[in-house]
Amino acid sequence: SAYDAGEHESYMRKEMLEQPTTAQAVLRGRLDDRFGTAHLGGLDMDARDLRAVRRVKVLGCGSAYYVGQMGAGLIEELARIPADAEAASEFRYRDPVIEPDTLYVAVSQSGETIDTLLAVQEVRRKGGRCVGLVNVVGSAIARECDGGIYLHAGPEVAVASTKALTNMFLGFALLALQLGRVRDLSIADGRRLVAGLERLPAQIEEVLAGEDDLVEVARGLAEARSLFFIGRVRGFPVAREGAQKFKEISYCHAEAYQTSELKHGPLALIDPDVPTVAVVPHDELTERNVAALHEIAARQGPLVVVTHEEVDLGEVGARRIVVPRNEPELDPILLTIPLQLLAYHAAQHLGHDIDKPRNLAKSVTVE
Ligand code: AGP
Numbered sequence: 464s465a466y467d468a469g470e471h472e473s474y475m476r477k478e479m480l481e482q483p484t485t486a487q488a489v490l491r492g493r494l495d496d497r498f499g500t501a502h503l504g505g506l507d508m509d510a511r512d513l514r515a516v517r518r519v520k521v522l523g524c525g526s527a528y529y530v531g532q533m534g535a536g537l538i539e540e541l542a543r544i545p546a547d548a549e550a551a552s553e554f555r556y557r558d559p560v561i562e563p564d565t566l567y568v569a570v571s572q573s574g575e576t577i578d579t580l581l582a583v584q585e586v587r588r589k590g591g592r593c594v595g596l597v598n599v600v601g602s603a604i605a606r607e608c609d610g611g612i613y614l615h616a617g618p619e620v621a622v623a624s625t626k627a628l629t630n631m632f633l634g635f636a637l638l639a640l641q642l643g644r645v646r647d648l649s650i651a652d653g654r655r656l657v658a659g660l661e662r663l664p665a666q667i668e669e670v671l672a673g674e675d676d677l678v679e680v681a682r683g684l685a686e687a688r689s690l691f692f693i694g695r696v697r698g699f700p701v702a703r704e705g706a707q708k709f710k711e712i713s714y715c716h717a718e719a720y721q722t723s724e725l726k727h728g729p730l731a732l733i734d735p736d737v738p739t740v741a742v743v744p745h746d747e748l749t750e751r752n753v754a755a756l757h758e759i760a761a762r763q764g765p766l767v768v769v770t771h772e773e774v775d776l777g778e779v780g781a782r783r784i785v786v787p788r789n790e791p792e793l794d795p796i797l798l799t800i801p802l803q804l805l806a807y808h809a810a811q812h813l814g815h816d817i818d819k820p821r822n823l824a825k826s827v828t829v830e
Pocket residue numbers: 524525526527528570571572573574575576579622623624625708711825826827
């Protein structure tokens with residue numbers, strides 16, 4: 464066929480390794496070095512429309528929802544517009560208030576996920592504006608939206624999404640940049656982020672090149688009955704996506720938690736049989752994150768920490784996975800890549816059908 468796994472042992476592996484190239488595709492022709500902004504013709508919104516946005520609500524399901532949470536964080540940070548993400552599958556059931564000055568953003572690889580499609584229809588029926596971050600051109604969600612950003616990740620076959628999710632994050636970065644630059648985001652900050660985005664594909668490649676170092680760690684995690692994925696603020700959706708991917712293909716129970724919430728309950732579960740995968744970037748929260756790792760280590764909880772070179776973990780005895788740094792706002796996507804590799808190698812160790820995990824379909828098109 465036109466798109467097959469070729470020499471790769473699975474589509475998931477092929478799609479993970481394609482990311483440096485597919486990441487370039489979503490950025491191509493959309494970055495403006497001179498003015499430190501993005502050009503998104505498909506959005507169909509002029510500067511005035513963009514300035515009129517008072518709030519952003521992201522809608523997606525599963526991994527698209529988690530990346531949507533990363534995206535909402537980016538928009539709030541860069542554009543200083545209140546933004547959050549919600550599971551599209553819940554949205555319409557609570558009879559949501561649709562506001563004319565809210566920008567709704569539907570995010571979907573397939574563009575056919577029924578829950579996301581129905582959420583878009585709910586928004587539009589009540590007079591709201593909904594744009595799409597969609598991979599499949601001409602799909603139902605793309606057609607239903609007022610405009611959008613195509614993700615250009617190419618076909619994705621594995622049920623566990625990788626390259627499409629990375630491009631969702633990059634699509635959100637472009638949107639956040641444009642929303643920011645028609646407001647208070649400085650040209651200097653805009654240029655800083657454009658340069659960061661231009662560096663990302665090579666850094667993704669660098670993380671993927673470290674794959675061999677992760678195989679043993681992944682096998683260790685695969686033996687666990689249950690594990691935690693933790694992170695805070697920018698790192699929390701990274702942890703959610705990491706746990707999701709792990710569950711989907713390894714069938715191990717993995718629970719994502721805000722690092723800050725551990726002491727409010729789940730710390731009771733930490734013991735030598737429950738490993739924790741912690742997301743600890745070098746940022747303003749590093750010290751607090753490391754303090755939480757000490758709490759886990761004191762209870763003999765095994766630790767795997769996805770982090771930056773500069774972070775000093777002290778005496779926690781963790782297995783460190785180091786990723787390159789970009790601009791802090793863009794770091795979540797680089798922190799996500801090793802979690803894909805961990806899930807992949809755990810599933811492979813357990814002998815599972817990686818591309819077609821049990822009970823799951825690539826896109827859920829019936830309610
Ligand atoms: C991805 O790894 C998952 N299999 C799943 O959560 C997926 O992201 C979700 O079903 C949404 O699909 P979509 O992006 O095609 O709308």
